[in-house]
Amino acid sequence: MSITAKDLCNEEFFRGHKACAGCGGSLAVRNALKVLGRNAVAVLPAGCMSAVGFNFPQLCFGNNAIISTFAGTASMLTGIEAGFRARGITDFTAVGFAGDGGTADIGIQALSGAIDRNDNIIYICYDNEAYMNTGIQKSGLTPFGAKTTTTPAGKNIHGNIRPKKNMFEIAAAHGIPYAATATVGYMNDFLDKVKKASQINGTKYIHVIAPCPTGWGIPVSDTVEAAREIVDCGLWYLAEYENGEFTLNHDPKKFTDVTAYLKKQGRFRHLTEEDVAVIEKSRDEKWKKIRREWNLK
Amino acid sequence: MAKKFLSGDEAFAEGVRLAKPDVISAYPITPQTIVVERLSEMVEEGGLKSEFIHVESEHSALSCAIGASAAGVRTFTATSSQGLLYMAECLVYASGGRFPIVMMNANRSTALPWNIYGDQRDSLLLLDSGWIQAYAENAQESLDLALMSFRIAEDKRVSTPFMANLDGFILTHTYEEVDVPDTSLAEKFLPTYETENKLDLDEPKNMAFSAGPEHNCIFKYKEHRAMLEAVSVITEAEKKFAEIFGRRYTGLIETYLAEDADYIIVTLGSIAGLCRETADRLRAEGKKAGVVRIRYMRPFPASELAEALKKAKAAAVLEKDISFGNEGTVYTDLNSALFRHGVTIPTYDFIGGLGGRNISAADIENIFAAMENGSGERINFIGIEVDGQ
Numbered sequence: 140m141s142i143t144a145k146d147l148c149n150e151e152f153f154r155g156h157k158a159c160a161g162c163g164g165s166l167a168v169r170n171a172l173k174v175l176g177r178n179a180v181a182v183l184p185a186g187c188m189s190a191v192g193f194n195f196p197q198l199c200f201g202n203n204a205i206i207s208t209f210a211g212t213a214s215m216l217t218g219i220e221a222g223f224r225a226r227g228i229t230d231f232t233a234v235g236f237a238g239d240g241g242t243a244d245i246g247i248q249a250l251s252g253a254i255d256r257n258d259n260i261i262y263i264c265y266d267n268e269a270y271m272n273t274g275i276q277k278s279g280l281t282p283f284g285a286k287t288t289t290t291p292a293g294k295n296i297h298g299n300i301r302p303k304k305n306m307f308e309i310a311a312a313h314g315i316p317y318a319a320t321a322t323v324g325y326m327n328d329f330l331d332k333v334k335k336a337s338q339i340n341g342t343k344y345i346h347v348i349a350p351c352p353t354g355w356g357i358p359v360s361d362t363v364e365a366a367r368e369i370v371d372c373g374l375w376y377l378a379e380y381e382n383g384e385f386t387l388n389h390d391p392k393k394f395t396d397v398t399a400y401l402k403k404q405g406r407f408r409h410l411t412e413e414d415v416a417v418i419e420k421s422r423d424e425k426w427k428k429i430r431r432e433w434n435l436k
Numbered sequence: 437m438a439k440k441f442l443s444g445d446e447a448f449a450e451g452v453r454l455a456k457p458d459v460i461s462a463y464p465i466t467p468q469t470i471v472v473e474r475l476s477e478m479v480e481e482g483g484l485k486s487e488f489i490h491v492e493s494e495h496s497a498l499s500c501a502i503g504a505s506a507a508g509v510r511t512f513t514a515t516s517s518q519g520l521l522y523m524a525e526c527l528v529y530a531s532g533g534r535f536p537i538v539m540m541n542a543n544r545s546t547a548l549p550w551n552i553y554g555d556q557r558d559s560l561l562l563l564d565s566g567w568i569q570a571y572a573e574n575a576q577e578s579l580d581l582a583l584m585s586f587r588i589a590e591d592k593r594v595s596t597p598f599m600a601n602l603d604g605f606i607l608t609h610t611y612e613e614v615d616v617p618d619t620s621l622a623e624k625f626l627p628t629y630e631t632e633n634k635l636d637l638d639e640p641k642n643m644a645f646s647a648g649p650e651h652n653c654i655f656k657y658k659e660h661r662a663m664l665e666a667v668s669v670i671t672e673a674e675k676k677f678a679e680i681f682g683r684r685y686t687g688l689i690e691t692y693l694a695e696d697a698d699y700i701i702v703t704l705g706s707i708a709g710l711c712r713e714t715a716d717r718l719r720a721e722g723k724k725a726g727v728v729r730i731r732y733m734r735p736f737p738a739s740e741l742a743e744a745l746k747k748a749k750a751a752a753v754l755e756k757d758i759s760f761g762n763e764g765t766v767y768t769d770l771n772s773a774l775f776r777h778g779v780t781i782p783t784y785d786f787i788g789g790l791g792g793r794n795i796s797a798a799d800i801e802n803i804f805a806a807m808e809n810g811s812g813e814r815i816n817f818i819g820i821e822v823d824g825q
Contacts, residue, residue, distance in 0.1 A: 177637075177640070178637055180635055182503070189646075190646070192642075193642055193644075193645035193646050194645070194646050194647075194648065195645045195646060195647040195648075195651055196651070198642035198645055199642070200640070200642050201640065202640050203635040203636065203637065203640045203641055203642075203643075204640075204641075204642050204643070205503075205506055205635065205642070205643040205644045206643075206644040206645065206646075207499060207502075207503070207644070208495070208499055208525055208526060208529055210495055210499070210525075211495065211496065211499030211502075211526070213496075214461075214491060214495070214496035214497075214499035214500045214503070215499050215500065215502060215503035215506075216503065217461075217489060217491070217496075217500045217503060218459065218461065218489070218499065218500035218501060218502060218503020218504035218505075218506070218507065218511075219503040219504065219506060219507045219635065220503075221458075221459045221461075221487040221489060221500075221503075221504055221507075222458065222459055222503065222504035222505070222506070222507025222508060222509045222511075223507050223635075224487065225458035225459060225487055225504070225507070225509045226458075226507065226508060226509060228637065230637075231637060248492060248493060248495075248496070249492070249493075249495070249496050249499065251492065252491055252492030252493070252496055255492070256489070256490065
């Protein structure tokens with residue numbers, strides 16, 4: 140069912156916005172809307188994408204779009220979906236685009252409630268691994284070792300001391316009809332998943348890695364490269380959860396060098412060999428579990 | 437029309453049923469629960485064709501209602517106390533977005549200390565949230581207010597969310613005989629909701645946007661103007677209501693024996709009944725007592741109160757509220773209104789009923805006596821002995 144250029148609208152729904160050069164999040168939003176088309180009704184909470192897109196009188200969405208409260212992406216999607224249905228409208232897709240903080244921290248309660256009700260919505264978390272809009276503070280999805288402005292890297296503490304919250308499996312644990320991981324580095328895979336989600340009834344959750352050059356400390360030209368390498372070195376994986384089962388979409392024969400991935404990024408440059416060893420060990424344990432328990436495509 | 441024996445909560449639910457909201461999102465909290473229980477039963481039985489959404493918090497209750505209202509449909513929610521405070525962020529969101537959501541609030545004390553009984557600190561704390569605030573006195577008014585609230589909030593001149601307040605337990609859980617209007621009459625009173633302020637597949641919109649310093653104050657000014665517009669819309673709605681249902685309401689305030697009164701108690705909510713009874717008793721003794729009940733705290737009845745009180749010798753506010761470090765908020769608002777309109781009578785504040793404490797007829801007699809006596813404190817706490825007095 141692989142998506143091709145023909146499946147994408149020519150129309151642009153997210154343009155003229157003020158996102159930074161190399162923004163991974165805007166890439167995810169722009170392309171996902173090209174899959175979902177004109178009748179996508181987008182909800183974006185307070186965060187980068189709403190901050191860059193909705194500055195009256197310069198409003199940049201070509202489709203229906205609305206900012207929600209920071210905690211309220213999923214609950215507003217619920218209301219919009221119910222409201223359109225009450226109006227007798229059926230040919231629309233209620234889709235949320237929330238960042239990692241808006242999803243895994245402040246918005247997790249509303250997201251859990253929506254999945255619990257099995258509301259017919261798509262929830263896309265564009266994960267740039269910190270509160271980038273407010274200036275790179277740690278979120279629940281900031282990875283181990285990453286330096287942020289609230290997890291400074293010094294002699295005593297080497298950045299963030301906790302691993303990423305596992306949102307994909309948290310969503311799956313609800314028995315959600317469809318959940319998937321993706322990255323803007325493998326765009327076709329991401330857009331396939333958006334397409335698939337749009338054809339499934341009930342709640343859909345897609346977690347897409349979307350690098351932020353400013354927060355990650357990489358050149359603006361390296362967004363896609365970094366978003367690929369995170370998968371290639373095994374620190375992220377492409378997977379789906381459907382019908383109660385996990386499926387790994389891509390099983391690398393050999394991981395690329397984790398140190399190389401980390402050391403290209405300003406946020407990880409301080410890490411010691413011991414820190415990298417911790418990251419590698421947790422990667423290997425995760426993959427052992429994945430290969431043991433999930434369907435391998 | 438059918439006579440039914442209903443609590444305030446149930447009467448409000450009947451009013452909501454007649455208003456036929458398309459979406460109801462709610463989260464339970466005492467003493468609001470009965471409203472949403474009854475509404476979910478009506479949906480189950482098929483008498484009410486609403487999407488009933490079981491949200492997982494009050495924040496989501498109102499966030500979901502905002503989403504539904506942005507989709508262009510009639511929307512209802514209900515809450516109380518901590519729940520109202522938990523959704524506070526969404527209150528200003530709904531008013532700023534001009535989403536005419538109707539919410540019933542069961543007035544209840546706020547923690548700490550925990551307390552489930554009625555006072556009005558929850559809603560009065562949110563006076564500045566941009567919502568119309570009405571206070572019902574009895575079960576019949578609760579039903580009628582439910583029906584009227586949608587018409588007022590959704591009027592294009594207003595487009596402002598509406599909070600209808602019922603005193604916790606004293607009104608929400610007390611049973612009275614209530615006239616429940618026929619659906620056909622309700623349809624005559626309440627037009628279907630039509631709005632341009634909605635997401636639209638034919639004409640896509642960007643909503644709930646940011647507006648910087650240059651534009652922000654214009655949006656806020658328009659919000660203020662719309663709230664002021666509500667005054668005449670309320671009058672029109674009540675006139676129409678009287679024509680169709682035969683029950684009359686008197687706008688932002690309701691006066692009782694106030695015209696020639698020397699001493700007037702200004703209050704809101706269910707305690708007004710006891711104030712009127714007390715005024716009757718004092719009248720029988722030859723004392724010119726009167727009562728003014730505030731029905732709407734926002735828009736605030738500044739000129740109405742000034743007009744009602746200008747010939748009195750003194751006025752006293754009886755309120756279940758305290759703004760710590762100052763005085764009761766109703767008192768502050770009243771004094772501002774009187775000062776602005778050049779009414780210079782002495783005024784007193786009587787703070788009582790916090791956490792549901794009983795206010796007795798004797799307490800109310802004491803308020804009238806204090807006004808007549810004129811030598812007491814301006815700010816008074818009913819039932820508290822200050823400094824060992």
